[in-house]
Amino acid sequence: xxxxxxxxxxxxxxxxxxxxxxxxxxxxxxxxxxxxxxxxxxxxxxxxxxxxxxxxxxxxxxxxxxxxxxxxxxxxxxxxxxxxxxxxxxxxxxxxxxxxxxxxxxxxxxxxxx
Amino acid sequence: xxxxxxxxxxxxxxxxxxxxxxxxxxxxxxxxxxxxxxxxxxxxxxxxxxxxxxxxxxxxxxxxxxxxxxxxxxxxxxxxxxxxxxxxxxxxxxxxxxxxxxxxxxxxxxxxx
Numbered sequence: 467x468x469x470x471x472x473x474x475x476x477x478x479x480x481x482x483x484x485x486x487x488x489x490x491x492x493x494x495x496x497x498x499x500x501x502x503x504x505x506x507x508x509x510x511x512x513x514x515x516x517x518x519x520x521x522x523x524x525x526x527x528x529x530x531x532x533x534x535x536x537x538x539x540x541x542x543x544x545x546x547x548x549x550x551x552x553x554x555x556x557x558x559x560x561x562x563x564x565x566x567x568x569x570x571x572x573x574x575x576x577x578x579x580x
Numbered sequence: 581x582x583x584x585x586x587x588x589x590x591x592x593x594x595x596x597x598x599x600x601x602x603x604x605x606x607x608x609x610x611x612x613x614x615x616x617x618x619x620x621x622x623x624x625x626x627x628x629x630x631x632x633x634x635x636x637x638x639x640x641x642x643x644x645x646x647x648x649x650x651x652x653x654x655x656x657x658x659x660x661x662x663x664x665x666x667x668x669x670x671x672x673x674x675x676x677x678x679x680x681x682x683x684x685x686x687x688x689x690x691x692x693x
Contacts, residue, residue, distance in 0.1 A: 470622075500681070508686055508687075509670055509684040509686045509687050510623070510670065510672075511684070512683075515681060555623075557622075566613075566674060566682050567613065567636050568613075568615075568623070568672075568682065569625070570624075572620075573620070573622050
């Protein structure tokens with residue numbers, strides 16, 4: 467079945483540091499890939515997505531590229547801020563179109579120190 | 581637009597009891613999915629409802645059941661609660677017939693004692 471493996475946390479960085487959170491997946495076919503963020507006490511918010519190989523998703527300075535050859539979707543940001551502290555989830559959906567059943571990784575807790 | 585709303589926000593139940601959680605989808609969305617997020621883990625898919633029927637189901641026992649109403653809102657019912665059912669329950673809505681991402685509610689924190 468489909469699965470997602472994320473870099474284990476927690477990850478602690480200083481403000482303005484470079485961020486990478488690794489994500490690899492196992493899936494049949496051509497899934498869509500997502501990064502969701504969860505701030506303390508809140509639900510999940512979509513951060514970015516990519517629906518086909520070599521697509522780059524980007525939002526709020528975060529980027530991730532859909533790499534089919536390495537089955538990866540690593541999250542990167544060039545300069546993190548304290549406000550980026552949250553839990554980040556990589557996820558996939560096997561649906562080509564229509565409502566999504568999402569398979570999530572275990573999450574990576576990120577803490578940014580001033 | 582109110583987005584996805586869930587109620588209640590917190591709930592404490594005793595082992596063996598039954599619980600009902602509620603979800604109102606984002607305006608324009610006709611499909612509701614439920615997820616269970618245990619502490620420190622990623623969300624796990626429970627089931628999905630569309631046109632008042634369960635369309636997909638994850639690896640959860642029959643103690644977990646649901647319902648969708650004509651206005652697209654949904655309920656999640658859990659019978660014979662176990663301590664291990666303590667988790668954050670998340671509702672997500674999306675439109676079935678377009679490839680649009682799911683929007684999540686704030687969740688209901690269920691504690692079983």
